[in-house]
Amino acid sequence: MNGTTTDGNGASPADAWEDLVTAALLGTGRRPPARLAPGRPAPVALLDAAAEITVRRRAGLRPARAGRRRRAPGDPRPALPAAAARRLAMLLADRAGGASGGGRRGSSPDLTELLPQWLAAANAHGYAAPAQALPALLDAARGRTDLRPAALAFAGPRALWLARFNPDWRFALRSAPGGAALPEPGDQGAIHQLWQEGLFAERVALLGALRSRDPALARELLAGTWPTERAEDRLMFLDSLRAGLSAADEPFLEKALGDRSRNVRATAAELLSALPGSALAARMAVRASACVALDRTGGSPAIMVEAPHECDSGMERDGVVATPPAGRGERSWWLGQLVEAAPLGTWPDRLGGRTASQIVALPVADDWQGELHAAWCRAAVRQRDAGWARALLGSPSAPEAGGPGAVSLAERAKLLATLDPAERAEWVAGFIATHGLSEAFQLLGVCGVPWAAPLGRAVVDALNIARDAGSYPWSFSGVMGLAERCLDPAEATRLQALLATPDEREDAAPGAGGYWAEAFQRLVTTLRLRAAMADELTPKDTTGAPEHRPRPTTGSGAGEHRPAPTDSETGERRSP
Template sequence: MSDVGGTRGGIAPWGELVSAALLGTDRRAPDVPVRAGQEPAAALLDAAAVSTVRRRAGLRPAPAAERPAPAPPDPRPELPDAARRRLALLLADRGGHGGSRRGATPDLMELLPQWLAAAGEKGYRAPAALLPALLDAARARTDLRPAALALAGPRALWLARLNDDWKFALRGIGGAAAILARGDQEAVRRLWEEGLFAERVALLSATRRLDPAAGLALLTSTWPTERAEDRLMFLDSLREGLSAADEPFLEKALSDRSRNVRATAAELLSALPGSALATRMAERAAACLQLADGPVVVAEPPEACDAGMERDGLVAKAPAGRGERAWWLAQLLESAPLGAWSERLGGRGPAEIVALPVADGRRTEVHDAWCRAAVRQRDTAWARALLGKPSAAADRLTPIPGSDPVRAESSAAEAGSSRDTAKLLGVLPAEERAAWVAEFIASHGLSDAFRLLGVCAVPWTEPLGTAVVDALDIARDAGSYPWSFSGVMGLAERCLDPAAADRLDKLTARGDEPEDGSPGADGYWSEAFQRLVGTLRLRATMHAELAGQPTRPAGAESRVLGAAP
């Protein structure tokens, strides 16, 4: 029964009703009955309602679809009641707070990743009633997916097979992890040979985490038939669990027809100081650096980039504005094992070598190459030596565009430096890393600290948290606006130890405006610190709820924190 062909019972065809609704009844008046005093738009809606009922009533019954199999059981414990209500509140606040000024209210959506991680650590399962909202949140934010799918468990995969909006769960980490957890080798083989590219990358990465040898065997089984762009991504997955057992495969990859695959294989081999490639690079690099009287390091770049060097990953053509020989030298130094330099440079340790002067103004390029080598080889002693004292480090930081809204550039005394201090810091143990950044902030403030804070473990140590808060308070006294430090303030909300909330209460009060300060800045700072303190207390409440502990925020505090009733 269709009314497409013409008017039936005084109701215009469905297509005409839709056109009138889109264009407006002022521009197109549909042929529908209009009661006395009724607006044309209301008459259009009435006609649409009648037409909809008619169209549905005209459908012929069809055989019932096969009922889906029951959802698999999830034996993990249920969330405590307060934590379940908290999750519902966090998922309901998915809209977040847009704009640069957020007021004093905590941003619940930004706390959802921490909540998911904490719930996962305790081994809880997501409530069945909240699974759709949890999957919707994970669909909207890819950073939530691993933790959200882990909390949702096997029922998320069951739901994803019934709703195309959630198909990502079948292709993501959750799908691969579930197959591996079952130990279904046939399913692993089938997914690897027949799955989508994203599914195969997730499967290879998950396999490497569990069993590096099994991951390598999976990759080698289809390597000759893979496309070059796929081989590159698969090869990059070998970073997980990289060891000497991967060397034979990587050596073969040095002869790959794709230049990018060869370069990635060479980079991975150079991260293995005992590999044959690392030995070859050490011999080449040793010919380029020597210790002259003074003592002083003399760097002599290679005269040419031969075929053997290119096979081992060196790129012959230098980037625009870079000398070819200097380019070759930098690549050799970053690929050579750092442990070889002690014998080559008079038995000195990393700190002594870094302190040596370098002739002909090559100090920056030599040290930058060593920085990249330290990151690649995860060499703590060299990273520590190259970082040096935090009080002097600001002069060596590299400008990272967009790293923090405070300042888009830094005063790099070593002109042309390309070192990444944040990556270098990531090589240090967590406590030492936090202490270094705390001292850096105490000496230089927050202008260059955003990326450095991003590599520090959460929650921040007490000295680091104190240094950040003190620097924010100094910026407040200087009369600037708080949104100039929005990046650091956002990190503080997520990373400060919640126990610091009571100590920060005094910062929420409004003070006197500095004479040369920005108008109204102190009020905005008071609001920002209120949000910071409120967020910290909310985080403490969340952890208590997950632990099943009683929480009783009262009055105004309950309204600010969005406490679960």
């Protein structure tokens, strides 16, 4: 603003504005503003003067020097088919609607919950986002953190370019930009420059990309700047080493065990313990073996446990946290950390050459079974050991809902994630057939989408049994919502028979029959909509027929699509 401009009384607009603000804050009765038009009540005159000065302040702004603008980067990915682009606009427009938090949802599909699945499918096909959809995509990702990875990957490098112009979209610059424009693999100069000068999100993306194509260069870059990085950044960079973790990472991780940040040290130790051949894993095996042994003095063999009596400096350096959380004993806390960090291959030799299943079946003396088995569960998840996971899960049709070693539904869900998708779905289907749906929700959440046919049939059959039994219908709303997002759309035809309103039993919840019919109608409608969405995203040849491209898979790994995160008890999707 031009500071030489004055109002009619010789005061600059800046001084006059400050006088008005002070009067408004203190009240015109205590501080009458100067230079107000006479003959009007002071509050009214103050507001009139404020409006006048506001216009003058805006009109008095000098044009700013034009900044240097970089052109939006190109996006080489194929354009989205027209029908799919229209569907995206519909989903984004409806994102603020959705179903209400309580009560009946009606028979219309919840488009809000279809957006994550649409984005996953579009990314699997490798499409570029339409330029006109980028603002709405960024707004949707801002409001829902669960959408951000898929939305930013689909939006591509232009989303990052656009986010620099709007403070509301700065989250995109802090998030890992899946579609960020990275240097070519052979352009060493550009790679080093981006690592030295790029935004944090760009550096994380660069490190992730290099891990897949040149892990040695990724470690070299990280080691070169490691001492000067902030602790929170070191932690994030270290976490990126989980992808493609190998024995070649061990020397760097061993050095990180001496980091000044406790969280960095703990993460380095966790990564090293996931490498069964590492020196840290060997040290942990020695410590854990000293605590767990086979007792043959009784009538039958059993496992004997002697928990550590202290946490020495060597244990702390290797990632053992000395102070337990509230309610945990020190010795059991230390024991669990040692066992979960020891290679699972330690135990067959230590416990008489037994297999994982035979070890898990052994009795454990002095009430240590829960602690020991829980630590083995964590070790199986960390080391991705499917054999131990199967042993700890046990049979899905066991009389008790838990396996021989799993201590909670959360533990069982993590163990299931180590199995391949087909075996995972088969186990959960067997669990539902035996135990029903009351405890299955968290287990369903780790199964790939769309559900395999046996799992889909098990869920639908269990819902139908619950309906016929007159069960309270609203208690199954979470599973029904999962079915809408995860059931194979091909199941829509088989579900037609469930659309009629059943005769209500005398002991059924009031209105249950109508609710079930409404819910199954919504399920069928949603499945058909998902089928239409998949068809719209399928590339067509010049005749309009679908091209014979490999179908996007949902196998285990980084590309596997999972349902949106939900609350394990209620089955409702968590708010961001």
